[in-house]
Amino acid sequence: MIGIIANPASGKDIRRLVAYGTVFNNQEKVNIVRRILLGLAAAGVKEAVYMPDYYGIVPKAIDGLHSEHHLAMEIRALDMKLTGTQIDSFHAAQEMNRLKVGCIITLGGDGTNRMAAKGCGNIPLLPVSTGTNNVFPNMVEGTTAGLAAGVLVCGKADPTRSVKPSKKVLVYKNGQLVEIALIDAVVLKDIFIGSRAVWDVETLRQAIVTRGEAHNIGIASIAGNLTPIGSMDPKGLVIEFTSEKKDLLAPIAPGLIVPVGIKHYRSIEIDERIHLACYDCAVCHGCVIALDGEREIEIKREDEVIMQLSMDGPQVVDVNEALRTAVENGYSRNL
Numbered sequence: 001m002i003g004i005i006a007n008p009a010s011g012k013d014i015r016r017l018v019a020y021g022t023v024f025n026n027q028e029k030v031n032i033v034r035r036i037l038l039g040l041a042a043a044g045v046k047e048a049v050y051m052p053d054y055y056g057i058v059p060k061a062i063d064g065l066h067s068e069h070h071l072a073m074e075i076r077a078l079d080m081k082l083t084g085t086q087i088d089s090f091h092a093a094q095e096m097n098r099l100k101v102g103c104i105i106t107l108g109g110d111g112t113n114r115m116a117a118k119g120c121g122n123i124p125l126l127p128v129s130t131g132t133n134n135v136f137p138n139m140v141e142g143t144t145a146g147l148a149a150g151v152l153v154c155g156k157a158d159p160t161r162s163v164k165p166s167k168k169v170l171v172y173k174n175g176q177l178v179e180i181a182l183i184d185a186v187v188l189k190d191i192f193i194g195s196r197a198v199w200d201v202e203t204l205r206q207a208i209v210t211r212g213e214a215h216n217i218g219i220a221s222i223a224g225n226l227t228p229i230g231s232m233d234p235k236g237l238v239i240e241f242t243s244e245k246k247d248l249l250a251p252i253a254p255g256l257i258v259p260v261g262i263k264h265y266r267s268i269e270i271d272e273r274i275h276l277a278c279y280d281c282a283v284c285h286g287c288v289i290a291l292d293g294e295r296e297i298e299i300k301r302e303d304e305v306i307m308q309l310s311m312d313g314p315q316v317v318d319v320n321e322a323l324r325t326a327v328e329n330g331y332s333r334n335l
Helices: 026-043 057-062 087-099 110-119 142-153 219-226 319-328
Strands: 002-006 047-050 074-077 103-108 125-129 168-173 176-181 184-188 204-209 235-241 248-253 256-260 262-269 273-275 287-291 294-299 305-310
Touching: 002 026, 002 057, 002 087, 002 142, 026 057, 026 103, 026 142, 047 087, 057 074, 087 103, 087 110, 103 110, 103 142, 110 125, 110 176, 125 142, 142 319, 168 184, 168 287, 168 294, 176 287, 176 294, 184 219, 204 219, 219 235, 219 248, 219 262
Parallel strands: 002 047, 002 103, 047 074, 103 125
Antiparallel strands: 168 176, 168 305, 184 204, 184 287, 204 235, 235 262, 248 256, 273 305, 287 294
16 A cells, blocks of 8 residues: 655745745646556555645546546545645654555655654655755656555565665754754744745754755755765764855755855764754844744743754655666566
């Protein structure tokens, strides 16, 4: 059984107004899901469950497939109450974990995958990018994604080579684990959450980054232009920012390439705990922590915040390896 989480809200945030992010419309997500389903069927998958949504992405994708392509697959919606918010992805992943699906295919950005990662347990994710500043999900053709997930759950691919671990940042507030980030946890000078997306470098104070390459967009690009860190490297990066200078050029949003002031940065080890940096405590009234590009946590002056790098992030399907090992096992010749 396969799970599908297609977020109708991904790819539509404020960065389309302040930068040049592409608007990823829901009809294109319907087309991607349709190709995913055809790939799954070709690989032998007989059952799929999906997160319902207000647009009806999966039902629209299914429409016509059974008659036109003789799709021999049972596809049903999860029985869950919708909120129309990102919490739906979390609840859907929880239910898919309970149902013990073999893999969860996600359509969304870093934020969608963060929510899915909080609920999926040990179920591997296959993330398909449809968001904005995407680092965690890949730009992968839907057909290929469906085939890769299909050969994995049908036992035609080698899971030891096809499923890889990932990192995450644990955020503790006053001794309690309150949130996680898959790519970066960023401390901002803002007092209130306001607009969720992060795009103004003047607000940056501190960042804990799990990975970053120069070709990324967003905070990960800053890390990548300082010292690149791969997704499998057993380390991360902590960065402290300053407004007193502008000494690094980085693409922090689509088409928005700006100078950033770097006060200090260094590598951090797995399980290392980092305290929130204190700036002008005498006048500080608090701050906000953004997780994977979205403001999430309001911090008061008296709060104690610790962030910890962990290698216990979600398991992730390597599409190339899944298909490569399936071919080695002769799946495409067994017609």
